[in-house]
Amino acid sequence: MSEKNGTPATPAGSTGPRPEPLRFFGTTWVDHGNGYTARRIAVAVGSLATAAASCLVLRFAYEGIQIAAIGSFVTVLVVVMFAVCSALAFRHTWDAFTKRPDPDRHASLRSLLMIGFVGSLLAYFFRSLIEAPGEKLHREEYEAARKQHQTRTTRRTGNPTKKRRRD
Numbered sequence: 001m002s003e004k005n006g007t008p009a010t011p012a013g014s015t016g017p018r019p020e021p022l023r024f025f026g027t028t029w030v031d032h033g034n035g036y037t038a039r040r041i042a043v044a045v046g047s048l049a050t051a052a053a054s055c056l057v058l059r060f061a062y063e064g065i066q067i068a069a070i071g072s073f074v075t076v077l078v079v080v081m082f083a084v085c086s087a088l089a090f091r092h093t094w095d096a097f098t099k100r101p102d103p104d105r106h107a108s109l110r111s112l113l114m115i116g117f118v119g120s121l122l123a124y125f126f127r128s129l130i131e132a133p134g135e136k137l138h139r140e141e142y143e144a145a146r147k148q149h150q151t152r153t154t155r156r157t158g159n160p161t162k163k164r165r166r167d
Contacts, residue, residue, distance in 0.1 A: 016146060016149045016150075016153075017142065017145035017146055017149050019138065019142050020138050020141070020142070022132050022133070022134050022135065022138060023133075023134075024039055024042075024043050024132075025039055025040075025043075025132045025135075028132075029131075029132045029135045029138065029139070030139075030142070036132070039132070040128050040131075040132060043124070043128040043132075043133070044125055044128040044129055047121050047122075047124040047125040047128065048121075048122075048125045050121050051118055051121035051122050051125060054117060054118050054121065055118060058082060058118070062075075062078075062079070065078060081115070082115065082116070082118075084116075085112050085113075085115040085116030085119070086116040086117075086118045086119035086122075087116070087119055088109075088112055088113075088116055088119070089112065089113045089115075089116030089117065089118075089119035089120045089123075090116070090119030090120065090122055090123045091119075091123075092106075092109060092113060092120075093113075093119065093120040093123035093124065094123045094126075094127065096134075097123075097127050097133050097134050097136065097137060098136060098137055099137065100137070
């Protein structure tokens with residue numbers, strides 16, 4: 001059982017709550033061990049490199065629209081669409097790191113999030129500079145589950161029938 005910041009990890013043989021694994025991090029976020037820092041650096045670099053490569057692909061798409069000469073209105077419309085979708089995807093992804101998204105709303109925004117994938121990648125990059133993306137949410141839920149489990153399993157000391165009554 002390891003301990004970091006006064007938060008003991010759940011031992012392997014325990015019946016208590018288990019930490020939920022995060023993408024790319026597993027359960028290393030609990031005690032920040034087993035290559036946690038290296039993983040955060042790799043996630044930050046990887047998401048930024050993927051965002052840069054995605055912007056390059058979008059530039060090729062923009063040049064294709066320019067070559068097709070379909071008109072400035074359509075070109076501006078496509079650029080604005082990608083910018084707005086990226087901004088909305090950034091905000092949605094950033095909010096999903098601090099609170100659980102509504103599944104129905106998330107399903108309805110799925111196509112918008114796919115179009116604005118650059119925003120999601122940038123949100124992942126910026127969050128990985130602070131912590132493992134989603135760590136704060138998972139830590140709050142895990143701590144609450146541990147506290148609840150501890151209060152349920154804490155046993156009273158002594159025999160309650162021998163307790164003195166107050167008059």
